[in-house]
Amino acid sequence: MTRKTPSSAAVLSGAAPAAVRRTAAGERWFSAPWKDRAGRVSPFKSAVLAGCLLPAAFMTAEWCTGTFTGRPLNQAMLMTGVWAVWFLLLSLAVSPARAIFGLPKLIQVRRMLGLAAAAYTVAHLIFYVLMEGINLPFVVSEIIHRFYLTIGFIAVLGFIALSVTSTDAAIRRLGRRWKLLHRLVYPVAVLSLWHFFLTQKIDVTLAVLPTGLFLWLMLWRGLPASVERQLASLLLLALAAGAATIAVEYAWYAIATFVPPGRVLAANWHFGRLGPRPSFWVTLDGLAVFVAAIAWRRLPVHDKIGAWLTR
Numbered sequence: 564m565t566r567k568t569p570s571s572a573a574v575l576s577g578a579a580p581a582a583v584r585r586t587a588a589g590e591r592w593f594s595a596p597w598k599d600r601a602g603r604v605s606p607f608k609s610a611v612l613a614g615c616l617l618p619a620a621f622m623t624a625e626w627c628t629g630t631f632t633g634r635p636l637n638q639a640m641l642m643t644g645v646w647a648v649w650f651l652l653l654s655l656a657v658s659p660a661r662a663i664f665g666l667p668k669l670i671q672v673r674r675m676l677g678l679a680a681a682a683y684t685v686a687h688l689i690f691y692v693l694m695e696g697i698n699l700p701f702v703v704s705e706i707i708h709r710f711y712l713t714i715g716f717i718a719v720l721g722f723i724a725l726s727v728t729s730t731d732a733a734i735r736r737l738g739r740r741w742k743l744l745h746r747l748v749y750p751v752a753v754l755s756l757w758h759f760f761l762t763q764k765i766d767v768t769l770a771v772l773p774t775g776l777f778l779w780l781m782l783w784r785g786l787p788a789s790v791e792r793q794l795a796s797l798l799l800l801a802l803a804a805g806a807a808t809i810a811v812e813y814a815w816y817a818i819a820t821f822v823p824p825g826r827v828l829a830a831n832w833h834f835g836r837l838g839p840r841p842s843f844w845v846t847l848d849g850l851a852v853f854v855a856a857i858a859w860r861r862l863p864v865h866d867k868i869g870a871w872l873t874r
C-alpha cells in the first residue's frame with residue numbers, strides 16, 4: 564500500500580495521456596490502472612489488475628449461477644473479508660520482492676494491490692450491512708458493542724485513510740509526511756488479522772496462516788539493509804517465521820481458548836488427522852522464497868522478466 568513519491572517532473576511533464584485526469588491545480592490524481600506512467604498499456608499492470616478483479620468475478624459468477632450455498636450474502640461477506648486480508652499481504656510483499664529479486668519496477672503494482680485490499684474490505688462491510696437488512700442503527704450498535712467489529716471498523720477507517728491519500732496529488736501534497744502516514748498499513752494489518760482471529764470459532768487455522776506470512780514480512784523488514792537480500796538471511800527468516808507462527812498459535816490457544824495449547828503445539832510435529840499446521844506452510848513459503856532467490860540468481864531469466872515489467 565505504500566509507494567515512493569514520484570518526481571514532480573514525472574507527474575507533470577509532457578502532455579497528459581488520455582487516461583490521466585488532473586486536478587484544477589494541474590496535478591495528476593488518477594491514471595488508468597492498466598497504464599504505465601507514460602500512458603502506455605502495461606501488460607504487467609494489466610495482468611495484476613485482472614488478478615485483483617478475479618475473486619470478484621468468481622464471486623459474481625457463483626452468485627449468478629446459484630453456487631453460493633446457504634446464505635449468499637453471508638458467504639460473500641466472508642469471502643470478501645478473506646480476500647481483503649490476502650491482497651493486503653500481497654501489497655506488503657512488494658517491497659521484499661523488489662529487494663530480493665532486484666525488480667524495482669514491481670513498485671508499479673503496490674498501490675493497485677493496496678487499493679484492491681481496501682475495495683474488498685469496503686465490500687465486506689457493505690455485505691455485512693446488507694446482511695443485517697440495512698438496519699444502520701443496529702449495525703452501529705453492533706460495531707460499538709462487539710469488540711471484534713470495533714477493531715474491524717478501525718481497520719476499515721485506516722484502509723480509507725490510506726486509499727484517499729494514495730493519489731499522485733496526495734502523495735505530492737503530503738511530501739515526507741506521506742511515508743509516515745502510510746506506516747499506518749502495519750497497525751491496519753494487525754487489526755485486520757486480530758479481527759480475523761476473533762471471527763473464528765475454536766479452530767483458528769485460517770487466521771494463523773496469513774498471520775504467519777505477515778510475521779515473515781515483518782521479520783524481513785526488521786533485517787538490516789545489508790543482509791536483506793542474502794540467501795542465509797532468507798533461510799533463517801523461513802525458520803524464524805515458522806517458529807513465530809507456532810508461538811502466536813500457541814499463545815492464542817493459551818490465552819483466548821480452553822483448548823490445551825500443548826496439544827496444538829504437538830500437532831506441529833505430528834501431522835495427524837489435521838494435516839500440516841500453518842507453521843509448516845509458512846516455513847515452506849519462506850523456503851520457496853529462498854529457493855526462488857537462488858534460482859533467480861542462477862537462471863538467465865531476470866533480464867527478460869525485468870524487461871517485461873518495464874514495458
Ligand code: HEM
Nearest residue numbers: 641644645647648684688691712715716718719755759762
Ligand atoms: C466495520 C468493519 C467490519 C465488520 C462490520 C466486519 C464484520 C464481520 C463479520 C460479521 C464476520 C463474520 C463473523 C462470524 O462468522 O461470526 C467477519 C468475518 C471476517 N472479516 Fe470482517 N468485518 C469488518 C472489518 C474487516 C476487515 C477490516 C477485515 C480485513 C481486512 C475483515 C476480514 C474478515 C475476515 C477474514 C473474516 C473471516 C472470514 C471467514 O471466516 O471466512 N473484516 N467480519
